[in-house]
Amino acid sequence: MTKVLTYNYTFxxxxxKDDNPNPVHLCEEIQCYLNSNxxxxxxxxxxxxxxxxxxxxxxTDNIVPFIAQEEY
Numbered sequence: 620m621t622k623v624l625t626y627n628y629t630f631x632x633x634x635x636k637d638d639n640p641n642p643v644h645l646c647e648e649i650q651c652y653l654n655s656n657x658x659x660x661x662x663x664x665x666x667x668x669x670x671x672x673x674x675x676x677x678x679t680d681n682i683v684p685f686i687a688q689e690e691y
Contacts, residue, residue: 639644643677650672653671657669657670
């Protein structure tokens with residue numbers, strides 16, 4: 620039996636606030652990549668199938684950057 624794992628990736632994208640990337644388009648592009656490079660074995664179908672993007676989450680990074688003013 621093939622072990623199937625779910626991976627969650629986080630990408631930090633810096634862009635103009637009025638020109639942010641379309642998350643659906645990003646999912647489509649990632650799916651295209653997976654279709655050409657990643658497969659998993661489906662025991663029920665007894666064949667290899669494409670890995671798939673199953674959702675997305677968009678958040679705004681509210682972290683406050685820290686830049687040391689001196690060496691400690």
